[in-house]
Amino acid sequence: MLRILGKTTSINVRKVLWTCAELGLSFEQEDWGSGFRSTEVDEFRALNPNAMVPVIRDGEFVLWESNSIIRYLANRYRGDWLYPAEPLARARCDQWIDWQASELNRSWSYAFLALVRRSPAHQDAQQIALSWANWSRHMAIVEQQLARTGAFIAGAAFSLADIPIALSANRWLETPQQHDDFPALDAYLARLAQRDGYREYCRNGTP
Template identity: 80%
Template sequence: MLQILGKTSSINVRKVLWTCAELGLSFEQEDWGAGFRATDVAEFRALNPNAMVPVIRDGDFVLWESNSIIRYLAGRYHGEAIYPGDPCERARCDQWIDWQASELNRSWSYAFLALVRHSPAHQDQQQIALSCANWTKHMAIIEGQLERTGAFIAGQTFSLADIPIALSVNRWLDTPLQHEDFPAVSAYMARLTGREGYRDYCRNGTP
């Protein structure tokens, strides 16, 4: 049985849970992270030296880093429908997964910690405004891509890339800041409502 270590409120854990839903995978989940079992202990660090969730155990195989995990699961469990085998199509999917981690996440980090988590260390108003503006700039990139495809982030069909992107869009929608009117983004999120994984792990009241 696949084991997922991490609390459901974590955006990165929800990437893994949603991927499992898309692949029809059964799993056991253990709640680790703030408010649950502490990750900064020898037992957990033996699995992930970064002491961060998620971590999976798949038999004897242990893996951390959410985007690596979802790629592994799609590759291991016949997820060609959402993670294509064609090198060009897969690369297009991968570029959005990587962009979410390297660019989009960095844009919203300060604003999210300030406005949602109310972190005392993230209350510089100039930094909040800069992060909000940068976040909006990256959301405009998503809007432009969705205008071009008219459907999903990497093309005409749902793919693995939509999981991290939609979770980040959800975080933007649920953060109390001024939201630009992005009709293609709104249509995209409405389009995803037919997917059980989206309903359970994205638009589930958790930013």
């Protein structure tokens, strides 16, 4: 049985849960992280020395880093329709998965901690405004790409790349702030609303 270690409120854990839903995989999920079992204990650090969620155990195989996990699951469990093997299609998919982790995630850090997590260390009004503007600029890139494809983030078909991008879009929309009007993004999320995994693990009101 596949085991997923990490709390469901984590955006990175929800990447893995949604991928499992798309692949029809059974799993056991354990709540680890802030508010639950501490990831700082030796038991967890033996699995991930970074003490971060998610971690999976697939039999004796242990893996951490959410984007590595979702790629592994698609490769391991006949997910070619989700994560295409053809080099050009896979490269387009990987481009958006990696961009979400390296650029989009970084853009929201200060604003998210201030406006959603209410972190006392992140209440500088100027820094909040700068972070929100940067976050919105990155979401405008998503809007432009969706307007270009008229469908999903990497092209005409739903792919693994849509999971991190849609989770990020949900986080942006659920953050209490004035949002730009992005009609292509709205249409995209309406298309995704037909998917069980989206409804259960993305559109759940939890940024």
